[in-house]
Structures are given as structure tokens and as C-alpha cells.
Amino acid sequence: MREELIISGRMNPKIDPILHAWGWEIPLYLFLGGLAAGILFFAALYTIRGKEDMYPAATKWAPFLVPVILIVGLGALFLDLHHKLYFWRLYTTIRFESPMSWGAWTLMIVTPISFIWCALNIKLLFPKWDWKYEWLKQLEQFFLKYKIALSWIMLASSSILGVYTGILFSAFNARPLWNTSILGPLFLASGLSAGAAVIIIMAKEHAERLLFSKIDLMIIGIELFLIIHMFMGFRASTAVQLEAAHLFLGGAYTAPFWVFVVIIGMIIPAILEFLEIKKYKIPVVIPASLVLFGSLMLRFLIAYGGQASRYLY
Amino acid sequence: MKTTRRDFIKISTASAGGIAMTSPVINWMSNGKNDESELDEHKMKRYPTYCEVCFWKCAGWTYTNAEGKIKKIAGNSNDPHSNGRFCPRGTGGVGMYYDEDRLKTPLIRTGKPGSQTFREASWEEALDYIARGMQKIEKEHGPDCMALFTHGSGGKFLGHMLKAFGSNNIAAPSYAQCRGPREVAFFATYGSGVGSPEPTDIRDTKCLVLIGSHIGENMHNGQVQEMSDAIDKGATIITVDPRYSTAASKSKYWLPIKPATDIALLLAWTHVIIYEELYDKKYVEKYTFGFDELKEHVKNYTPEWAYGITTIKPDVIRKTAKEMANASPAVIVHPGRHVTWYGDDTQRLRAVAILNALLGSWGRRGGFYNPEGIHLPKFPAPKYPKIKRTWRDAFPGKYVLADLALASGMCDATIPTLDRDCSIKGWIVNGTNLISTLPDMQNTLTAISHLELLVVIDTMPMEITGYADVVLPECTYLERYDMLRTSKHRFPTIALRMPASEPLYNSKPDWWIAKELGNRLGLQDYFKYNDITELLDWQLKQVGSSLKEMQRIGVKKLNREFDDLYFQENEDVEFNTPTGKIELYSTDLEGEGFDPMPKYTAHPEPQEGFYRLIYGRAPMHTFSRTANNPNLTDLMDENTVWINPKVAKEWYLENNQYIWLQNQDGVVSTFPIKVRITERIRWDSVYMVHGFGHSNKKLSRAHGRGASDSELITNVMLDPIMGGTGMRGNFVTFLTEEPVRKEVKS
């Protein structure tokens, strides 16, 4: 028998018995960040490709949600901070080795861009909108003129945001479950998939819905591939990671992960979207909402599961 | 099977976490806001003290910050008891001061005994009440029907008061429940007890033999420090314990003995050492008496014989005996301290004393040194009145060899019998939680029910305070002066305890209580000082120091009168025994009708389904006195019952499950206790740490946490020689569900 005890009664809140320093705030923040990134990515992509009018939900309508999403996301991040009055310290330095730092800075760039993007389309929402001041009007003209350049910036920054939401976790070597390079692409894909799902819900035209259903289906395929790849990687790795992977392969997180994330969040919507493509009448809201749900759950389970995994010594 | 720390803490949060959640973080050293800063010793004031968390009495310093708040306690590096390092309990002593559950004001009982319903009273009223009660007892039964139970520094003043009043019934539980048999056994052998701190020269020993004595968990500071020094120097440690103690894990040899069979092992060692001629011949010849008788006596006590009894293999017995002999005379067969185990304890300790004598370790470097203390003159006072009767009169012809009063004896003498003309009628209980300290709780309660007056002086609401007629809140040791510490060591020292803060709440020191009570009893002539500082300064000036000097240095080292830490080569030594020699054959014991040499007698064994209940210490707690200390409960807030995996499997017990223990007499623990399945305990025994399972609800951190070993100790194995209360003859079984309890009618 082996007996390993902490005999000094250690019970640091949120550290013992199982690390729980990050509660719901961080996974929600990551989900919303990924979602915003996904929407902005597609908006930028189809604007650059000159298909603004063909895909209005993607390029114009969905981005209206982004500032709200980002503000809620930042709100969640803010709630997570325990020393809130010192929040501004995030912006007194840039630390490239800290994903938290460049995440904060990326949001610093993405958020205003998303506002500008909405402003450029504001007349869709309020046809009688007037910018009142001359300099505002000039500014609008300026951005309209360089919209393509703006789109490129948006494409780049939203990709960074998307990747960041994945890398935030995988930067933490200390948590064996997060210690995999697959988490970055997986979260990026999940963010794009969620973005596509929102566009599907908002799209009025069948063509646009169809396109994003196809895109979503493809991304889900990639996600499933990445997930399988991730666990195969763990299985072939150290004892620590084996133990970590076990959380999802027999351990406490197995059922929620495979049921909520994989089956409900990926496989079922994939089937429904496939049927949709095959011209069956499916209420699009269903697969799209399932994708959003799955994407959210993925963040939560990886966040909690990761914190439950640790080095053994 | 594997228990990981994750599993462990996961389960324990269910309870501990629950507590943490209900009681918000205590900012124990600041009011409200957290004080962020680390301490800056240069900005702090320090006051000398000696620790009261246990009876090693380490001297140290209490540090206060700029606002005068007590912040920390640390050792005094000139003190041989602490060498500048306190143990966890001493370091955590601040928690005693900050414990918000402390007794805050005098209380007078309004409800039934034990019911803990009191009203607050002024000191005036409470002291008058006590004085009236004592005078009534004096008038109706005589002053010698008052008794004082005390464990702690303040007892000196109260003892003085009681002797002036006319009673000599003064006892501490540290004798008949603790080290009494050892003192009697060593006195019978060497003409001198062991005393405290034990003069074991552990730091220079080459071989340390621990019989039960669980140094490292038993945190008596100097011994722990010296054992560590000994490990550094490569000493061999031999530990005899049915449990894999911390000390066992540091030992070259761990002898996992069957409980209650130690005498057999000791006799077998004696046999090997004598018959393989491993003993110190010169020493034995020069200093001892009765070697031939001993040799004859142990003839048949062979290792093979002992194997069948102790389960220790003969070759291990021989090998360890040789290790001791090789180290001789720098070898210590440690006398232990809490030795009241099986009722034949004086004889077991005699076997230990004899073994040391054969190895020539008494009076030798690396064995036992000759300690020296200082004798301070007593502050002038009239002679005490002559005492007519004592508790001993309740036990005619018994326990003659007991050199100190028996707490259990005084308790028993309180219960009236037909042939006793006066039983004890009034108790003053100072700093001892008799309910959980004396075995056979029911007996203690019976005694209490016969009292006319029960005064309890304590710092905390405890089980005993519930039965008091009057409760007096003493301030903690950090808030008071006490008598100077003069205990013996390698060289004599004096240590001062002085307050680092005014007493919190309406609490007062014992010296004040004793004096005030004395005044009310018309004994003012015995207290001819206005303030304790007057007394201390007077005493110190008699030995060339002063209170002022002591306030600055805390500990004063003095020189030994003679260079006699160890015997000189070939020195002639006169021992204080009838023969003037180390008595391997005890003429004293023989004279009183006891075996002059120890014999092995078998003890009852647990029945099927029962396990021997053994208990011990956790390094971070002192009995019940620390059970509610915020700093120390943070380290350990309940005890567990250690159960061998084989046993657990038979009973389908799981780690961290809560169960109730029931003893051979059907007594069930009041509170459930958490199961710890561990290979560290034998399959015929279970183990728990003493001091938990408190029933007083006013202890917000300790109430109901863990179980009390004391209440399961209903079978007391009395030592016929000196009246020690053997407490390890109790057996328990497991209940996985709370039993239906009968209403207790009172």
C-alpha cells in the first residue's frame, strides 16, 4: 500500500483539494472570445472576397453581435480577477510570453475594430442614422475607403484571438491535460464553428445558410479529427498525461465530454447539417444551437478537467 | 491499494471545507483588514516568556508590533530547553491568546452540573463565593478536605494558598496518568527519579532505544532536537512500537511488537546482555547490587521465549542487544514519559532501568547525564499549618512508594465510603481537563457529584468547566508573570515569563487569584507582596540577578557547582538507595512486598472482532489544550482512527469514512471518527491521537471534531506499586452507523 498525505492540513481555497482557481468565468470568456473571433473571421473573409452582398448575415448582421459578445466576455474576465482595482496593470506592459497579456492586447485591438465594423453597417439597423458631426462622417468615409485593408486587419486579429483562446490553456505546462499543442487549433476550430453557427441562425438566404452549413460540417470534421488525435497523443505520452487523459477516458469527465461535446455538440449537428445539405428540411436553429452548446461545453470541460490534472511527485 | 493526497484532501474537504466555508477567514492578528506586511523584527518589541503549551517549558520571546499587538513567538537561543527553536505548538501559542472562545469573565453556575449554564459574575463576587465555600468545608469537615488539581505554572501560587489553608492534597495528572511509574522505578533502581526534562544525553548517544516513546510525534522539544542531532551523527535508533511511528521511520531497527508484551522483550534483552557477557562489567561490579540474583532471574527469559510472546524474532532481539552493547556506555534505553500503560508499568520501567545499568549508561556521556538546577529561596512567609490528613489516608498501606500525589487517588478519595471519616469535599481545578484526562470518566463524574465546591480555573471553556460551581478565567501565559523557571538541565538556568500584553477580556493571572483568595481566607500573611514583580525581583536579587536584568535577557545561564555532568573514571558514587548501589535487585520493592525484579505476566487480549485501543500524540497538538487553537486546528482539526488494511477489508471500511467506536464495556464514542486505513498499525490494534472529540459546544473549532479516547478508557489497570492508571487495556469494535442512544437521565 502506498499512502500519500498532506499532514499539515493544507486547504488553500480554490487550490485544494482540486485546483479550481478558474471557475466559470474563464471558459465563458474563452468561448465568447472564440465566438467573436469566428464571426469576425468570416465577416472579414467574405468582405475581402467581395461577397458582402451575397452573404449579408456573415459580413454585416452577425458582426453586430460581436461588440456585445466581447463586452460580456471581457466582463467575465474582469469578474475572474481577484484584485480588480489593479485591472489597468494589464495595459501598462506587454509580456510576450504571457498569453494573458497578449490576449488582453489582442482584445484591445479587436474590440475597437468590431465597433468600427458595426458603425460602418449601422444604417442597416437604423436607416435614418446620422453621424451628426462632420469629423465623424469623414472618419466613416475614411474607413469605407479602406474597408478591405480594415478587413485584412480584422482577419488577422480575429485569427490571433481565436488561436489565443486555445493557447491560453496549452501554455500551462503544469496541467498535463492542457499540455498539448492540439488545443490551439481545436479551440480555433471550435470558435469558427460557433461563429458559423451564429451566421446560420441569422442567415435569411438559403444559399448563405447552405454555405455555412457546409463550412460548419467541415470544421466539425476537423474538430473530431483533432480530438482523436489529442487523446492518441496522450495515450502515447508520459504517466502524467496518461492520468490526465484518463479523466476523459473512464474518469470523472468521461460522460459529460463524450455526450455533451462530442455527440450533442458535434456528431448530431453534423448529421443534421448533412441532412440539410441533402435538402431535408431541418430547422437550422437546432444544429446551430447544438454547435454553440458543444463549443461552450468544450471550454468548460477542458478548463475544469485540466485543473484536475497535475504532476505526480 | 493507494491513497493519494488528492483523495485524502478531497474527502476531508467535505468536513473541513464545510467549516472553512461557514466560518470566514479569521484575520487572527488584525482587526478586520488583513495586515499585508511581513514582520520586521527591528520594529518589534519582544518580551521574555517560557512556553505553557506543554511542560517542556521552552523559553523564548513574544514579539509585538508597533501597535503592541502580539505577532509571534520564537525561541530564546540561550535556552537549553529550546535552543532558540520552538515546536509547532509553541510557535502556534499565539492562537491561545487570540482564541475568541476564551473564558472571558468569572462565571457562577445557575444550571445543573455539567450543563454549562452560568451567569457572569464580577471577580469580587466569584472570589467571595469561593472563600465562603472553602470556609464552610473547613468548618464542617476540616481544611484538609479541600484538594487542588493543577497542571501548569500557576499551580505554584494556588498550591501555596492551599497549604497555607491547611491541605496538602495537591496533585497533577502528570504523575499517576503519566510518568509516575518511571519515577518510582528509577528511584528504586538509582535512588533518583528521571525528572523533567529527561536528562537523556541524546545528542551524544550512539544508540537510542525507544520503547513506545514516539519522539517526533511526542514533540518534547529538546528531545526532538537532540534525536535529530543523533541522526546527523549516525546514531543507531531502535524503536519498539506496535505502530510504525515517525521515530520508527527514522530507525535502523523497528521492532513491531505485540502490544502489552514489552516486559518480555526487555527481559530477553537482559538475558542476552548478561549471558552473552555484553554488559559493562566494570560498571556493574562497581556500582550495582543484585547482579547474581538478576542473572539467575533472567535465565529462562531467552529470545526464543520472548519471540512467542512479542512476535519479535530471536535474531532481531540478539542483534539489537548487540547494537546496544557496542554503543555502551553511549546508549540510552529511553525511559519514556507517558508510561501508564498496562498496570505493571513500574516493573516495566524497572526493566528499562536495569538494562541501562547493565549497559553502564547512567551517569555517562551519551547515556544519562546528571542534571543541575537552581534552588531559589522562597519569599518570606509563615510556616504552613500542620496537616492532619491527606488523600493517602483513603488508601491505608497502599502506594507508599508514590513520591507525589495521585490525581486519580484524590479523585477516588472524593467518593465517600463507609470506613472513611472524611472524603474530599472541595476541588480547585487549575489547568487540567480532568474529565478527559483521568481514565474512567464515569468515576470522575461520580466523584464530582459528591463535591460541595468545584472551582475551575482555566483559559478555555472545557469539559471540566461545565461541572464547576465557579469558573475563573485565567489569562494566558502571554499575558502574565509566573514563577521563575528553575528546572534542571545540563547547566542551571533561570527563565522569566512576563506579559507581552495586558490580559484580554476580564481574565486574571493565577498569582493574583491565589493572593486575592488568600486574603479572603485570612491568609494575607502568606502573600506579603503587592505585586508578583516584587516577589520575583526579591528572589532574583537573592541569586545576584534582578527582574530588570531578566526582562532584558529572559534566560540566565548559571554555572554548575561541580563538574559532575557525568561520572568520572572510577569515581566512587553513593546512590540514594538502601544499599547505596544501583539496585538491580530492589530492596525497596521487596520491602513493600513486590517483586524485587521484574517478571512478565500476560495481559488480556482483544476478543474476536475487537482491537486494542492505543493512543498517542500528534506533533501539532497538546492533549486538549490546543484542540481549539485557531493556528493549530488549521494544521489538524480532528483525529482519525488508524486501521490496518486487512482489518478494514474484513469490516468493509473505507478510507475517510466516519465510524463510531464501541469498547468492551459497551461505551460508544459520542462523536464519529474518520477512518484512516494504513499499514502503519498492527492488525490487532487501532490507534488514535488523544485530545479530540470535545463535547463542549463553546469550543467552536473543537466541538464534535474527532473522537475522545478518554471516554473509551473504562478499564483502568492500576499499578499496585504506585497507583498509576494503566490505560491501554481497552478494546474497541466498529459501528458504521450511529447507535440509538438511551436518554441519559441525571
Next chain:
Amino acid sequence: MRYAMAIDTKKCVGCSDCVVACQTENNVPIGYCRDWVVEVMDGTYPQLEMEIRSERCNHCDNSPCVRCCPTGASHYEPGGIVTVTHEDCIGCSACIESCPYDARYTHPDGYVDKCTFCLHRVEKGQQPACVSVCPTKCMYFGDLDNPNSDVSKIMKNRKWKVLAPEAGTNPQVYYLI
């Protein structure tokens, strides 16, 4: 200069004095701790072995907690001591997540806290509080770059290990075995 600690598992008795001393020295609130004691026992009665270790922040040479801190609150002090500047810390917990030893916690006041090697004492030439109280004197602290320091000397004569070396953090708390 490279401060380090060496802890002798052969002498440590697990008394947890180091934990209480840290609490009183550094105003660690009750319910929290910067150091803790682990006991690992192996075997079957009566063939048993046990190791006792007092653990704390390892003041890693390659410390992920410093790397991942977005504000620079977690940083190295001279001698490699890793500390947190309370006024720079936003309490984002990134460093907590990054530490393989779970050595950090969020102080009830919001910032992240952990062992400082008692920098405030070390600066004055004193030993860290835990080292100075340990009744078994099983802890050694000092400058590894100085061959005459307590740590350097003891490490020369003894076998040692560090915790979770595979985490790549290069810990500077050594366990003598």
C-alpha cells in the same frame, strides 16, 4: 548568487512547525498556507518506508509562473527568488494555473501570494522563518553559488532530488534523501 533550500527528509519529523512559523511571520491568514508537509509511506506491515517532506514554492530557475504573468507582478528578485508584487497583481490566477506544485494561492485581499523565501529576513541576513524554527534543523538555506554556504556544503555530501523535474522548471528546493 542563487538562493536555494535543502531539506533533509531523513530528519524531518513532519511536525509542521515550518507551516505555523510561516503563518505568524508572514501574516498568512488562517485557512491558507505558503508551505505544507507531505508524508509518503510505502510497503506492507511491517516492511515499511516513509518519507516526510516540507514543501513550498521551489523558486524555480525556469519558472512558468513568471513567464505567464501578464503584468510582471510575478518576477525574479536578485538571487533567483520568485516573488509577487502585490500592487502589480491583478489576481488573474494565470500563475496559479502555471505552477506544477500548486505553490500559490489567492490571498483574501485579492492578490496572489506564495512563499517568498522570507526575502524580508534574508535581506537582513536572517534565515527564513521556517528554517529558523525547525526543531530538527533539517532545513538548510543559502547561496548555492557560495561553496561555503550551508546549502552548498550539505548538498555536496548528500544525495538529493527535486520534485517533478520532468516539468522542466528547474526547482531550487532540494530534498536530501
